Amino acid sequence: MRKRRLPRRCARDFLWRTRSNFFSKSIGWKQFLSLMEQKEPTILRAYTTLCLSKSGTLHKNQILTSLKSAGLPVNEDNAAAMLRYLNADSEGSISYGHFCNFMLLLPSERLEDDPRNIWFEAATVVDVPPPVEISTGSVLESALAGGLASALSTSLMHPIDSMKTRVQASTLSFPDLISKLPQIGLRGSIPAIFGQFSSHGLRTGIFEASKLVLINVAPTLPEIQVQSMASFCSTVLGIAVRIPCEVLKQRLQAGIFNNVGEAIVGTMQWDGPKGFFRGTGATLCREVPFYVAGMCLYAEAKKAAQHVVNRELEPWETVAVGALSGGLAQL
Known part of the structure; x- marks a missing residue:
């Protein structure tokens, strides 16, 4: 399918019609042969409607004649493109086998169309992909997955992060800090986990949505630039959500406050609203x-x-x- 530059929906339709059961992800020779027997009479009739040579094959001259009879643009380039598309042999001819291999991959409803139009379109017309729609469901799924993954990793690593903060902010020796790990291990875990979940969920969702917007607005933009711009926008907005939680977490880990409520009130009294964004x-x-x-x-x-x-x-x-x-x- 990819070699013929056919849409992915053709591959899905082909597999759906030939698989042995609903859950099968591959096909066997029996399923392929059954589909072949269904389609071959229609394909053979379509092949005989073309302007064939006496030997039953198609050369450039026969293709030009077929294009003319179908009212399609007649020129050497189009004929050459159609020969290349069906992998013409060394003599520049197309046999029934070449034609059948192409038609067999198409959905059944396309077999009723004029084979000259189908062949010409596949070989010469460049499909313009439709605009990529922003699926709210997929963006929300990405955001939820990113938030949960970050929250889980944060909850697992939080005791180590607490130890690091205490080492940086305390004059106690390392053995003393280890002995206090049961008391300080979970300090600040609530704002840390909530902050990581919300910020990384927001960052992942905005990243996916930004990529889709950029692909539609600037389809010629290199992929690495799309990745960079989407990552920049999503990271800035995600950090804006995470910073207040990070401030509360660090103050709880350092032992300045005993609980989240006290940390919120204390930060508000000492520094005002801007205190929640210290270090942004x-x-x-x-x-x-x-x-x-x-x-x-x-x-x-x-x-x-x-x-x-x-x-x-x-x-x-x-x-x-x-x-x-x-x-x-x-x-």
Whole structure:
């Protein structure tokens, strides 16, 4: 299907009509032969309507005659394109086998159309893809998946993050901090998990929506630029949501406050509303380059890996590529 530049819907229709059961993802020779027997009479009739040579084949002259009789543009370039499309042999001729291989892949309803129009259109007309619609469902799914993944990783790593913050803010020795881990391990976990869930969910959703908008607005824009611009916009907006939660988390981890409510009231009294956004500039300078570089590295590394293995990546391979890209971006 890909070699013929046929739409993916043709592949889905072909598999749907030939598979042995609803859950099957492949077809066997018996299913293919059954479909062949159904379609071949129609394909043979279509082939005989063309201007065939005495040997029952098609050369450039016969193709030009067929184009003329169908009222289609008649020129050498179109005839050559049609020969190339069906993989003409070394003598520049098309046999019934070439024609059948092409027609067999088409949906059944297309077989009733004029074969000259079908062949000409497939060989010479460049399909203009329709605008990519922004599916609210897919964006929400991406946002939820991104938020849950980040929240889970944050909850697992929070005790280590708390230890790091205490080491930076305390004069206690490392053994003393280890002994206090049960008391400080979960401090600040609520704002940390909520902040990561909301910010990364928002970032992932905006990233997917921004990509679709950019593809429609500027379809000629290189993919790496689309990735960079979408990542930049999504990261800036995501950080705006995360910063207040990050401030509360760090103050709870440092032991300045005992609970989330006290941290909110205390921050408001000490610094006012702007206190919740303390360190925004430094965070943006750190996070934006990291996420933009990370997303671009991930996209390019994934394409390179798929090119090497010549197939779609398995889930664990995708995770490995993502981990490698994140590590390189961190450098």
